[in-house]
Amino acid sequence: MELKKLMEHISIIPDYRQPWKVEHKLSDILLLTICAVISDAEGWEDIEGFGETHLDFLKQYGDFENGIPVHDTIARVVSCISPAKFHECFINLMRDCHSSDDKDVIAIDGKTPPGHSYDKSRRRGAIHVISAFSTMHSLVIGQIKTDKKSNEITAIPELINMLDIKRKIITTDAMGCRKILQRRYKNRDVIIYSR
Incomplete structure (x- = not known):
């Protein structure tokens, strides 16, 4: 992944903080967070620690004028960004990095992450995620x-359309495969195999 492209895509995410209180750019905080999480950071303190040890590297792509923000600032800022805008940013980045002429195979599957079973106290069902995995790039x-698992049938075409x-x-x-195969076969732009 090219970090310059990442920085371009991050710029679509609006910063809702009061400008006179901003000490660290949103793009710097997001760059730091994404790089740290990719490098196995598991919490806000890990992200801060990653930034402190990799500041010179991060400065090649961001400003970091005031150094690395503390973990409380990172957590507060990240929790305030729009999930929809971040999702849009991620999808656009993946489209940009994932050229359409690749001889790639996309594996689509649904999973319920461990530890996310039915919550009786809140009457919430398990979270189920449909993922598209690029086998060429080893990347979701x-x-x-x-x-619900039954929504997988309607979610897969939505995911394919979203990723174009x-x-x-x-x-x-x-x-x-049931409904997608009928719909997409006419367009002949994808081949769908059932495992």
């Missing part, structure tokens, strides 16, 4: 959250 290029996948081989399970 898009995800959609669904409430064309001229690719897509693999999915038999459940995922």
